Amino acid sequence: MRGFARRLIHPGETIEIRSTKVCATFALPTDNTDLNHTGMLLTFPSGISFFNSGDTGWAELLPSLLPTNVDICAVCINGGYHNLVPEQAALIVKAVNARVAVPCHYDLMINNVGSPEMFKVALERSGATARFQMLRYYEPWLYTRDETGTPS
Secondary structure, three states: OOOOOOOOOOOOOEEEEOOEEEEEEEOOOOOOOOOOOEEEEEEOOOOOEEEEOOOOOOOOOHHHHOOOOOOEEEEEOOOHHHOOOHHHHHHHHHHOOOOEEEEEOOOOEOOEOOOHHHHHHHHHHHOOOOEEOOOOOOOOOOOOEOOOOOEO
16 A cells, blocks of 8 residues: 555544544454454544444354444445354344444355345344435445434
């Protein structure tokens, strides 16, 4: 990445890039080959926040280590390689009190595909209030919210 500034940030650390706050969050390493997993919380100048869980395993303590009241939560659902299964991913979405839940890591790897529909059901069963949002290949999706904070 010649010509680009790079900076390592650790969980709990926040930097600002062109008025967007970037905060590294805890992610449980999925095996002993890479112990540097993090999630990321982006807070844009508009106030809209986007949390990506990153590759993370599950631990009972995990939800208490994550940000809360986020607009969009993108969470891995594939289960393989020690990532979250749909039920665990739904608990993360509930814990961060996301307005919108976006499944990630499905259709990525042979025999490790995850199911967005299973995640949608898990969200409903968990009691999470987030709206399920499936992203379509090669189609943009624009998130906005009204004055009350309701996503539209």
